[in-house]
Every structure is written in structure tokens, then in C-alpha cells.
Amino acid sequence: MIKITSRKIVSSVITAVALTTGTLSASDVVATVNGDKITKQDVAILLGNPNINFDSLPKKNKNQILDQIINNKLLTKKAISNGIEKDKEYKENLEKLKQDLALRVWLKKESEKITVTEKEAKDYFNKNKAQFKVPATLEARHILTKTEKEAKDIIKDLDKASNKKDTFVELAKTKSVGPSGPKGGYLGKFPETKMVPEFSKAAKALAVGKYSKTPVKTQFGYHVIYLEDKEAEKNLAYNEIQERIKQVIKQKKFSDKLQSEANKLRDKAKIVIK
Incomplete structure (x- = not known):
């Protein structure tokens, strides 16, 4: 590369x-x-x-x-x-x-003289498929509390609620001590490895539309997590990234060509570094 x-x-x-x-x-x-x-x-x-x-x-x-x-x-x-x-x-x-x-x-x-063939691009893709993956993502909300008891009380309130998600959002606004509280605890979409390990593991284990039944302890406190959605890791198809691949190969060829040309010129040049 x-x-x-x-x-x-x-x-x-x-x-x-x-x-x-x-x-x-x-x-x-x-x-x-x-x-x-x-x-x-x-x-x-x-x-x-x-x-x-x-x-x-x-x-x-x-x-x-x-x-x-x-x-x-x-x-x-x-x-x-x-x-x-x-x-x-x-x-x-x-x-x-x-x-x-x-x-x-x-x-x-x-x-402009540098060309990349379809075969070169496909060969590069086949040899570097690990580079062309969209990581697994999670979309979640959470309620952060300072104590385990507070988190357990929130879970009890959710267990009693008929509309779990709406109740979760309202509880996040009033009970969460985290910065996402005013947004109903919404954290957006994120790679499953972005959060601290304890949080990611617990969120990943949830089914979509479900919340954690026991508090999740991290360095920040105790979390109650609600999973909005999850997407598994997927491989990008060649036709989705072929132009990007060709550009990478072209830049590599050009860089190598310039370095080779510079080396030849340096061999013939009188260079004095003071």
C-alpha cells in the first residue's frame, strides 16, 4: 500500500x-x-x-x-x-x-500515462478482501445511572410499562446522567467495537426492540440499554469499490515510478548535503 x-x-x-x-x-x-x-x-x-x-x-x-x-x-x-x-x-x-x-x-x-487494468483491480480485490468490509453496527439508546439500585429501579419501571420504547425515552430524559439523556438516551449508529467492551457485549446480545434486564456496569456507571437495530458485518462487492481500488493501484504505481526515476537521477547526480 x-x-x-x-x-x-x-x-x-x-x-x-x-x-x-x-x-x-x-x-x-x-x-x-x-x-x-x-x-x-x-x-x-x-x-x-x-x-x-x-x-x-x-x-x-x-x-x-x-x-x-x-x-x-x-x-x-x-x-x-x-x-x-x-x-x-x-x-x-x-x-x-x-x-x-x-x-x-x-x-x-x-x-495520466498510468493505467490500471480490470484484471489488476480484481486481483487486488481478491487478495485484500479483508480490507473491504463494513463492520457490524449497533443502534442503541441507554440510561446511565450512578448506582446499581437506580438502574434496577428503571428496569422495574420498564417491565411494568406497556409501551417499552416510549417509556425508555422518557426515563432517559429524566433519569439518565449521561449527555445523551436529553435525546432520550439515543446514541445513534456505531460500530459494535466503538463502545467500551462491557457495553458493546451487552448491546450486541440484545434482540432488536429489547432492553437489558440487568444493569451493565462500566467505568462510567450503570447502564440500561435499549437496542434499536443491529446490522451484521458485510463484505463489499467488487462493483461497489472498483473505482476506489483502481485509484489506489494507480497511486501506488505512480509513487513507485517516481521513486524509481528519482533513484536513477540520484545515482548520476552530484549531491552535497551540508
Whole structure:
């Protein structure tokens, strides 16, 4: 598997180049400054997010973003008119930027040469099926008390109730000392291994729509648990994740290719580290 750091480097490089080399349409232009266009790509670059949907942003945020871009463009024009392009520091930094852009564009073009066959993707899937599982999940409520007696009294009240779930919700709101109490003790859906072992074991053992008949002791106190639902662990099918697999393989191939190329160049280079 490719290291996360390498994936991020490759991904960020390709994204940055894609943002600056895409084809513009009339709908991409969101404003102009003295005829100079401000595009959705300008917004994406400013925010560092190629997936940002400018049209869906609140008007206040749009205005703030546009104000910043407009100011930047106006100040840039002023800097140029004041002769900044003749400045030594500007020229040195421009050369560095040109080299960085050369690398970015080259990396993008090299990445586009990488292909992944259907056989490679299926082989990867078959050899790594353990990675493509959705863990078992539980959906539960609980009532947390400080003492075992309080928990036992709550269970007695539930035993007497005709509508167990509604009674559980009301008791959670009035009796539970946990933060989920105001929400009727609702904990949402969670992997069965997320909670402390004692809680997970007790919740997993319940049938859907049932509550624990004895208090469950954990480091937090005593719990009465109500199981809303449970879903068993399941394997993802190949067609559900084939694109993700192909992307992983492509990134690994690209990372290996870059490392191999760098090693060859390093062997021929004179490198001095001070």
C-alpha cells in the first residue's frame, strides 16, 4: 500500500495543476475587475479546495471571498505598475515558481500515462478482501445511572410499562446522567467495537426492540440499554469499490515510478548535503 504522505503529495500536485489548466466557460466567471475575470477556479485556489461549490455558498461568504480576490487583483496591478517585475527578489522567486510549476505539470502528465487494468483491480480485490468490509453496527439508546439500585429501579419501571420504547425515552430524559439523556438516551449508529467492551457485549446480545434486564456496569456507571437495530458485518462487492481500488493501484504505481526515476537521477547526480 502507498504511504499516506506520498498519496497526499501526488494528489495535491495533480489537483493544483488541474485547477490552473482547466477549460473555462462563461458560467465559471463570477465577477470582473476592470475587465479582468474572476473565476470559480480563482475561488477554489484561494480556498485550497477544488471541490468547492461557489454557487451553493451563503451570500455573505461569497461576498467575503470576492472582496478578498478583488483586493488581491487590484493590489497585484498596483505592484506591477510600480515596477515590481524589475525587482531582484521578484525575479528570484519567479524562477523558483517556474521550476515548481514545471514539476507540477510534468507530474500531472506522467500520472495520466498510468493505467490500471480490470484484471489488476480484481486481483487486488481478491487478495485484500479483508480490507473491504463494513463492520457490524449497533443502534442503541441507554440510561446511565450512578448506582446499581437506580438502574434496577428503571428496569422495574420498564417491565411494568406497556409501551417499552416510549417509556425508555422518557426515563432517559429524566433519569439518565449521561449527555445523551436529553435525546432520550439515543446514541445513534456505531460500530459494535466503538463502545467500551462491557457495553458493546451487552448491546450486541440484545434482540432488536429489547432492553437489558440487568444493569451493565462500566467505568462510567450503570447502564440500561435499549437496542434499536443491529446490522451484521458485510463484505463489499467488487462493483461497489472498483473505482476506489483502481485509484489506489494507480497511486501506488505512480509513487513507485517516481521513486524509481528519482533513484536513477540520484545515482548520476552530484549531491552535497551540508
